[in-house]
Structure formats: structure tokens, C-alpha cells
Amino acid sequence: MMNTRKTNCLVGLALCLLLCMCHTARARQQANQKNEAATAVRLPLAQVLQKLTGLYGINFIYEQGLLAGREASYNAEQLKNRAPAVALEEILRPLGLRFRNIDNQNYAIFPEEEQEKTAGAGGAEVSLTPQDARQDGQISGRVEDMAHAPVPYATVALFSSADSTHLATRLTDESGYYLFKGVPYGTYFLQVSYVGYDKAASPVVSLSHGKRGAAIGVLQLKERTASLQEVVVEGRKPLIEQETDRYVMHVENSALASGNAVQLLKAAPFVEVSPENEVTLQGKKTMILVDNKPVAAAALAEVLQTLPAGTVSQVELITNPSARYDAAYGAVINIVTRKDQAQGLTATLRTEASQGDFGRLNVNGRLTYKHRGLTLFGMGGYNRFNFQTHDRLDRLLRAELPGGLVEEEITRTFYQDIYSFQAGANLQVGRNQQMGVLVEGQQNQTEGTFVSYDRFSTMGLPVDSVLLTDSPFSNKPHHLNYHLYYSLLGDSANSELYVLATYTPVRRELQQYFPSALLGQGNDTLRIPQPYRTTNSYAFDIWVAQADYSYALGKSWQLEAGLKHQATDSRQVIDFEAEEGGRLSRQAGSSSNNHLAEAITGGYGILSKNWEQDRLQLGVRLEHTKMRYVGHYEQDYLQAFPTLRYRRLFGEAGELAFSYRRTINRVPYDELVPYTLYINHYTVFEGNPSLKPQYDHIFSLNTRLSQLGINITFTSSEGRFAQFPIRQDFETRVTYAALQNLESASDLAVDVSYPLQLTSWWSTENSGTVFGWSSARGRVLGESFSASGAWCAFRSLHAFKLHPSVTLELNGSYRSARKAELTYTGSNGNVNLGLLVQLLKGKGQLRVGAEEVLGQNSYYTSQNFGVYRTQRHRSFDSQRLTVGLTFNLGQAKVKAPVPKLGNEEAVDRL
Numbered sequence: 001m002m003n004t005r006k007t008n009c010l011v012g013l014a015l016c017l018l019l020c021m022c023h024t025a026r027a028r029q030q031a032n033q034k035n036e037a038a039t040a041v042r043l044p045l046a047q048v049l050q051k052l053t054g055l056y057g058i059n060f061i062y063e064q065g066l067l068a069g070r071e072a073s074y075n076a077e078q079l080k081n082r083a084p085a086v087a088l089e090e091i092l093r094p095l096g097l098r099f100r101n102i103d104n105q106n107y108a109i110f111p112e113e114e115q116e117k118t119a120g121a122g123g124a125e126v127s128l129t130p131q132d133a134r135q136d137g138q139i140s141g142r143v144e145d146m147a148h149a150p151v152p153y154a155t156v157a158l159f160s161s162a163d164s165t166h167l168a169t170r171l172t173d174e175s176g177y178y179l180f181k182g183v184p185y186g187t188y189f190l191q192v193s194y195v196g197y198d199k200a201a202s203p204v205v206s207l208s209h210g211k212r213g214a215a216i217g218v219l220q221l222k223e224r225t226a227s228l229q230e231v232v233v234e235g236r237k238p239l240i241e242q243e244t245d246r247y248v249m250h251v252e253n254s255a256l257a258s259g260n261a262v263q264l265l266k267a268a269p270f271v272e273v274s275p276e277n278e279v280t281l282q283g284k285k286t287m288i289l290v291d292n293k294p295v296a297a298a299a300l301a302e303v304l305q306t307l308p309a310g311t312v313s314q315v316e317l318i319t320n321p322s323a324r325y326d327a328a329y330g331a332v333i334n335i336v337t338r339k340d341q342a343q344g345l346t347a348t349l350r351t352e353a354s355q356g357d358f359g360r361l362n363v364n365g366r367l368t369y370k371h372r373g374l375t376l377f378g379m380g381g382y383n384r385f386n387f388q389t390h391d392r393l394d395r396l397l398r399a400e401l402p403g404g405l406v407e408e409e410i411t412r413t414f415y416q417d418i419y420s421f422q423a424g425a426n427l428q429v430g431r432n433q434q435m436g437v438l439v440e441g442q443q444n445q446t447e448g449t450f451v452s453y454d455r456f457s458t459m460g461l462p463v464d465s466v467l468l469t470d471s472p473f474s475n476k477p478h479h480l481n482y483h484l485y486y487s488l489l490g491d492s493a494n495s496e497l498y499v500l501a502t503y504t505p506v507r508r509e510l511q512q513y514f515p516s517a518l519l520g521q522g523n524d525t526l527r528i529p530q531p532y533r534t535t536n537s538y539a540f541d542i543w544v545a546q547a548d549y550s551y552a553l554g555k556s557w558q559l560e561a562g563l564k565h566q567a568t569d570s571r572q573v574i575d576f577e578a579e580e581g582g583r584l585s586r587q588a589g590s591s592s593n594n595h596l597a598e599a600i601t602g603g604y605g606i607l608s609k610n611w612e613q614d615r616l617q618l619g620v621r622l623e624h625t626k627m628r629y630v631g632h633y634e635q636d637y638l639q640a641f642p643t644l645r646y647r648r649l650f651g652e653a654g655e656l657a658f659s660y661r662r663t664i665n666r667v668p669y670d671e672l673v674p675y676t677l678y679i680n681h682y683t684v685f686e687g688n689p690s691l692k693p694q695y696d697h698i699f700s701l702n703t704r705l706s707q708l709g710i711n712i713t714f715t716s717s718e719g720r721f722a723q724f725p726i727r728q729d730f731e732t733r734v735t736y737a738a739l740q741n742l743e744s745a746s747d748l749a750v751d752v753s754y755p756l757q758l759t760s761w762w763s764t765e766n767s768g769t770v771f772g773w774s775s776a777r778g779r780v781l782g783e784s785f786s787a788s789g790a791w792c793a794f795r796s797l798h799a800f801k802l803h804p805s806v807t808l809e810l811n812g813s814y815r816s817a818r819k820a821e822l823t824y825t826g827s828n829g830n831v832n833l834g835l836l837v838q839l840l841k842g843k844g845q846l847r848v849g850a851e852e853v854l855g856q857n858s859y860y861t862s863q864n865f866g867v868y869r870t871q872r873h874r875s876f877d878s879q880r881l882t883v884g885l886t887f888n889l890g891q892a893k894v895k896a897p898v899p900k901l902g903n904e905e906a907v908d909r910l
Contacts, residue, residue: 045070048091054760056084061195062109070095100153100171108195110155137207139180141216143172143192143200147344148372150176151221154194161187161204175373175428183207190216197221239799240269240765242709242753245320245645245659252313252338253836254799254809260362261307261335263851267811267832268315269767269795270751271333275389275859275874277304281317282713283747284330284698285665291337303420303442308350308362310847310886313338319711320645320659320700323604323619324548324560327641330663330698330715345369352847352884356877358386362884364420373428383418387877395735396459396869397728403867406682406733407455407463414448432489441480448473450512452680456733465526466519469680473512480505495551502544510536516681531579534678538670539571560606560619570596570669574677594673595630606643613650619643623664629672629689639664654705665694667721671739681734686726688738694719709753720745722821724780725868735868742778745821749773761801768794774820780865791818805838826860830878845886852878 043051045067049060051074072091079087084107088099092109100108139158143151156170156178167188170178190202200221205214241248249268265271270282280286290307318332325332338348345368352362364381393408424438454467485500515531548562576590606619620642627635641664647657675687695718702711719741727736753767775788793815800808814829831853837846857878862871 041074042071043074045072045091045095048072048074051076052079052084052087052091055079056087058084058107060107060109066097066109066111070097108153110195136182136184137212137214139183139188139190139205139207139214139216141178141190141202142218143176143178143194144218144220145197146220146222151194151197152176154192154197154221157191157193158183159189159191161189185209188214190219192219192221194221197223239763239797240753240755240767242704245318245322245657247317247319247753249315249317250313251309251315253807254834260309261304261312263832263849264309264312264315265304265333266813267795267797268317268333269753269765270317270319270769272793272815275876279304279333281331281333282319282711282749282751284696284715285328285663286331286333287321287325287329289332289334292334307335307337308352308364308884310350310352310845310884311337311364319713320657320661320702322560322617322645323606323621323641323643324562326564326602327621327623327639327662327664328666330661330696344371347889348886349889350884350886352882354849354851354880354882356851356880357388358877360385360387375426375428377422377424377426379420379422381420383416383420385416385418386414388413390873390875392873394871397730397733397735398459398867398869403459404730404733405457405459407457408452408680408682410450410452412448412450414446416444416446418445419443433487435486436484438483438485439481441478443478444476446475450680454680454682462521464521466523467516467529467681468519469514469516471512471514471680473510475508475510477506477508479507496549498548500544500546502542502546504540504542504544506538506540506542508536508538510534514678514680529681532678533577533579533584535573535575535577536677537573537575540669541569543567556610558608558610560604560608562604564600564602566600566602568598568669570598572596572670572673572675574675576676576678590676590678592673592675594670594675596627596669596672597630598625598627598669600625613648615645615647617643617645625666632689654703656703657701659698659700661698661700663696663698665696665720667691667693667739682732684734684736685723686736686738688740691721691739692719692741694721694741696720707755709751711749711751711753713747713749713751715747717742717745717747720776720821722823724778724822724863725865727781728868740778740780742776742821744778745774745776747772747774747820763799765797766795768792772818774818776819776821778822780822781868783866785822785865787819787822787824789819792816807836809834809836822863822865824862828856828859830854830856840887843888845884847882847884847886849882849884851880851882855879 049067053059055076072095074091085099088107092099097109097111100110141156143154143156145151150172152172152175154172154176156172157166158168158170158180159166167183168180170180172178185207187204187206189204192200192202198221200219202216202219205216207214239250239254241250247269251264262273262277265279266273272280272283274280279288288304290303312335314336316332316334316336318334321329321332347368348366350362350364354360361384362381363383364379366377366379368375368377370376389412391408391410391412393406393410395406395408397404397406420440420442422438422440424436424440426434426436428434450469450471450473452467452469452471454469455463456465456467457463482503483500484502485498487499488497489495511533513531513533516529518526518529520526544564544566546562546564548560550558550560552558572592572594574592576587577584578587579585600623602621602623604619604621606617608615608617620640622638622640624638625635641662643659643661645657645659647655649655671687671691672689673687674689677685679685697716699714700711702709704710721739721741723737724740725735725737726740728734729736748771749769750771751767751769753765756764756766758764769792772791772793773788774791775786777784777786779785793813795811795813797809797811800810802808811832811834812830815827817827818825833850833853835848837848838844839846855878858873858875860871860873863869
């Protein structure tokens, strides 16, 4: 214990020193650059674009020769706090150039005469005559490349065929469509241009009384590679971006994206992953989504274990969700995976292997076919995930002094084979409609053993006996998701409708056999306890119907509203069989068969108002809950969950925001039934039908000052529940435990994030809770107890660009000891390393990772309730080496549809 604390202190001290070194280096760098950046300098435009690439992490594409002879003023000090679009407008417009934002990272530069002469955003019509004119028609069409893929944001110019007069210009939308409206009767032709392609012209078309509409059809552009030049300075998004209500972690090109999603989330700011793989963001109950689809709590561990980190594009950490999200959550984590889609057939293959105490293997592939508006996709994967945990639990039971001591050592070994699949189709109907179907599932086959030694003694005296249990088990959970969705975007792009239907069946069967022997001080057999077997079978069926609608009321108001109905049917059967005369027979008194049905109908409304520097959002969510524990009791209640968010901008340099949200944490289904679950001979868990839901009031104040982000969160909880002993049998030394409601609990956290770009090749992202305070009060074993204390946590991530195709990343973390929910938790810290090598001109990637380098993958907890005291040490496989390869077959990348299932709250309670 002392060595662990010393090691953790050294880890924390090393991280602090590293942060100090980073800050000192940054300050020295800023001092060296101060004089250079104080005044604007005149540079060739090509050099200015290179500097902008390094400043903003963006790329530029332009025709060869376009920059020749052009110079521009550059002032780094002035530009660093401005948005890229503002800086480009100031630099390019005086030179007769314009730009187009292709995506968040790439900008096209072209002469000003190619810019649209008629205003209009993508998707809106361009009118050439007054609204009351009658001598007009319209011209429409679509632009594709030679592979029949749509070309978004291409420039379409309209000319009069009589004298080649240029009349108007239009940009194609994301599907390649364009539309000219209000075109006077006459004859015309079109010319299409796009950076990197040869120009294309249409045949002459005419508009008249008899033909007021002309459909050009498809115009194809041929790629021209010889005349393109791109700034060679590579643009990179920062690893972590802070927004008003969330942090976005870009990991597609991160060296730490090795291993699985669990390791990836451990590197995310303000995220904690418990030994049971429970994921929380800023200590709040957290909804986990993968591509906006919920992950069932019953399958969360398997899903995160089988999801390779190398398949993840970004992780969205939503710290202040709106009323659109279910009231059961105070935070949301959305894991966005990479999607490779192009016209025709594309594929991605990945394999990864790791070695620690046990070997692991993950193999998966994705196949996609796209033809015009139809997309078909499928995925299959296999994961061999073996691991072992070690637990030591010291339990003191004191009806009177000196008390009985039970020292338990458990080694749990798991051998898991997990198979997963996904299949779906998406159909784009015109420009504004989309519909799709998705089926996904997972089958887990787990076998293993629990080997435990229970040593019995009286406090201060030698061990008098030992119970040895070698317990084999098998677990076969599986789940499916069936999903249909439809979305409609209004013609003027100011409204959107999203409708979905989901059915999710989850099945699970855990069977465990408990043979044991009671040994004396000399390891002689004193007696053979009666063997027994437990079989826990669960069946959950979840149906969801949901509709969401948003509408822009003018330029500054926005309305969002939605309805959702969720029905859940839960069945739980626990069979306890004792061995009698060499045969197992069911014990009715220790077995149970429970059936619980629940229906939640909810609706929400959100009204937002934007001013020049301010934004106010008011929302409320109403949820009607009807629950029936068949044959026992019913619950029926209606509740409101308000949300409030206000944000004030201070130019480009910073912002201040405040938010409030009320949430409900409903009791897990299986805890509301009076079950009895034998963990071993001396630990028994029971259900608690008297449990009440937990209600949280979450207040958040956050500010951003340039790159420094500060977030203060206070959470006040009513009825927070945790697991505590409910009674003890001092003669048999059996402890019975169950979930119980605390009387009160609260948490305060001051979170800070600060990125630093130390050199052109060394960047760092630093985050942590500089001050935290947790308190709780409740009754355990008939007595009142309270606990409170301060805590802190830090994480520092460093990225080293060793070569244009080689990146090394280091992530160090430390969390101090804390008291929460009447439980003391010890400190923990570690370091992870990752190396990323780009192969085959970007079509392949090699990732090498080293996890828990310090070997500190261990946890310590303790409880003290007078007559009952425990302390637990739990350790996991650490110092693991991972090697992974990824190959992409295909070129273009288009984001695949990522529908939401809407069953987040129900599956999380399984």
C-alpha cells in the first residue's frame, strides 16, 4: 500500500513538472515570437497560406499559377484569435481572390469572377426576374464525376446562347444538384467548373410558353491532376476542441487510437472508467452512443471491448445536453466511427493483436456499396478477449469485540469469444428526403473460473479455517437492434423532421457452479459444504417510437420539439439448485421468477434566441412513467425536467456560459424485484423493491479565455443509490447487500483544459479537475453515516510529429484519493504510449501501443460502518503491448448515415 502511494505521488509530481516545463517552453516561444508578430510583414501569398495552415490546421487547393506575383500582409498576433474565414476574407479579397469552404479542413481558392454573381446558399433557388414576372422558367440538373459520384459545391454558370453573356452563377448542393429559377424565356447554355477538374458545358436549351422548364440531366466532370497544386504544409485538427456544450476529441489520426474503445475513453478529458467498465463524464450518469446509436448497459463491456480504437474518427463529450436528450442522463458521449464510402464497392480491413498476461485478437471488416442515392453496407467482426482480475477483500464483522475477520482472495479468469455484425441500407430520395434500415447484433460466449480463498479468524488471532472454492461459469449474452428511420429537410432548409422506430431484444444467461472444501490450519479437510448452482436468465424487449422536429423562426429564433414512447418488458428468472444425493434440485425458497413492464411517454420543447453576441435556450421535457411489477405493485407518475442555457461571446477571444438541467436516474429493472443472488457462500446480493429514483440538479458555469477553458459544475442529488450491506449473520459470517438510497449527496468540480502548441512538431493537451469536493449522508445497518472530502485529477497528452507519416503520443493521468457515496477510493495513475505510421500513401496504418506502462492498473476501496468494515484491492492485466494494421480499399470518403435508435435510457438500465 505504501509503495503504491509513493508511486502515485511520483506520477502526480512528474505530471506537474511536465506541465511546468510545457508552460515554460511555451512562454519562451511566445517571447521569441513577440517582436516578429507585433507588426504585419509583406510576404508572397504562397508563404502566407503556409503560415495559415500551421496556425489553423487547414489545407488549401488552387489552380497552378493563381498565386504567382501576389503578396499579402501577415500578422500572426492579430490572426491567432480570428476565425479562419475572417482571416481569409481580409487577405484574399484585396487580391481579387475568393475562397470556398469545402469542409472543416479544406478550402478552395479561385478568382473573384468565378464567385456567384447572385446571392443564395446551397439548396436555395436563384431568381433572375421579379416574383410577379410571368415570362420565365427554370433550369435544373446534376453534376457528377466520371465515377458517377456527385460533385458538391461545383460552380455552375448560366450564359445566354445569343451573345455568351454571363447571367448568373450557382453552387451545387451536397448531392450535386443545382436550380436556376425565374430565368426569362430564351436560349441558354451552362458551364460547370470545379477546382481540379476540366470545365464541362451543356447543350443549348430553350425556355418558352410551351416549355417553362429545362432539365439538363447529368453533366460529368473529368479530373485534371496536372494543373493542381496544394500547400504542402500538412493541416491537422487539434486533438481536442472545446465548444460551448462539449469537447470534441479527434482521434482518426491519433497514435493512441490502439487497443479498444475502453483504452480510448481512458485518454479522453474528464472521463472516468471504473473497474466494472462503467463510463462517466464529469462524474454524471452518461449516455453512451456509437454513431448516435445507444449501447445497452448489459452489452456495454463487450461492445467497447470489441470496438477497435482505430475505427474511431472522433469522440464527442457532451457535458451540457439539451432537453432533446432523455432526462435520465446528465452527460452524453458519442463515439463516431470512420466510414469509407465511394461510388461502387469499397472495403476496410482491420486486425489487431495484443499481449499482456493474456493474448487478445480483434479482426473486423466493413463492406460498402454505393450507387447514386442508394447505400448498402455491412460489417462483421471477431474478438478474442481474455483477461484476469485479482481481488483481495478484507471484511470485519463485529457484533461485539474483538470481531470476526474474513479475508477473501479471488482470481477471476475470463475466456471470451465475441462475434458482431451490422447490415443496413440508406436511400436518398431527391435532395431533402432520406430513409434507411439498420440491423446489428452481437453474440458473446464466455467461459472461465472464479477461484477464491476465504480465510476465517478472530481479530488479532491466527487463521482457524480456509474455504476453497473453484467455481466454473459460463455466460452467453446476445442482443439485436432493428431500426427504421426517415428524415425530411424543408425546401428552404429551415425545418427538419426525423422519425424513427426501434426494437431491441436483449438476452442473457449466466450459469455458475460452486463446489468448495473447508480446510483446517494444516490444510486438512474439515468438511465439504453442499455444492450448489445458480442460473440467472434475463430477457428484455424494448420498443421505441420517436419523432423530432426543428424549425427556424426567422434569422434569430429556433424551435425544437419532439415526442417519444418507449415500452420495456423485462423478465428475470433465477434458479438456485442445491446438490442432494449427487443430484441438483431446485430450491424454491432461493429461486425467483419476476416480470416487470414499463412504459415512458415523453415530449419536449426547446426555444432558442440568438443575438449578435448572446444565445438563450429554454427547454422542458415532460415524461409520464407507468411501471407494473406483475402481481405485486404499480407506479404511475408525471414529471417535468427543465433545462436552461445562456451563452455570451466576447469577440473571438472567449465566451461565458451557464446551464441548468434536472435529471432522473431510474432504478435498474432487475433491482426492483426481490431476487436473491449468491456471489459465494458468504456474500449474497438481494433486490430492493422499495428503491426510489435518483434526482439530480446540475448547475454548470463555464468560460473560455482564448485557449483556456474553465468549467465549474455543482450537482445536488436526492436519493442517490449505491450498494451497502443490509444485514449480517455473525454465526455463519454471511453478509447480505443491496442497492439503497442515500439521504443526500453533492459534488463540486472545477475543471480546466489548456492546449499548448510548443513547437511545430510538439503539441500537448492538458485537462483536469483542479479542485473537487464530494459529500454524502445516509443510513447503513440502522445507523447514520456521512463522508466528505476534496480530490483532484489531471491528464496530460503529448503528440510528437517525428515525420510527416510518423506520430508518437504519450498520455499521462493521475487521480487522487476521494470519498464519495460513503466509500473511500484510493488514488490511481498511469502512462500510455502510442505510435502511428501511415502506410501505402494513406491507404494503410500501423499502430503500436503500450498500455499501463507503470503497471498501476489497480484500484483500492474501503467502507467503514462500525460493525462492518471492508477494504478491497483489485488489479487488472497491465503493461500490455498492442500492434494493429488497417487497410482501406477505395478512395473517396463520405460520411455514412448514422441514425439514432432512441432507446438509450431503457437499455442502460438492463
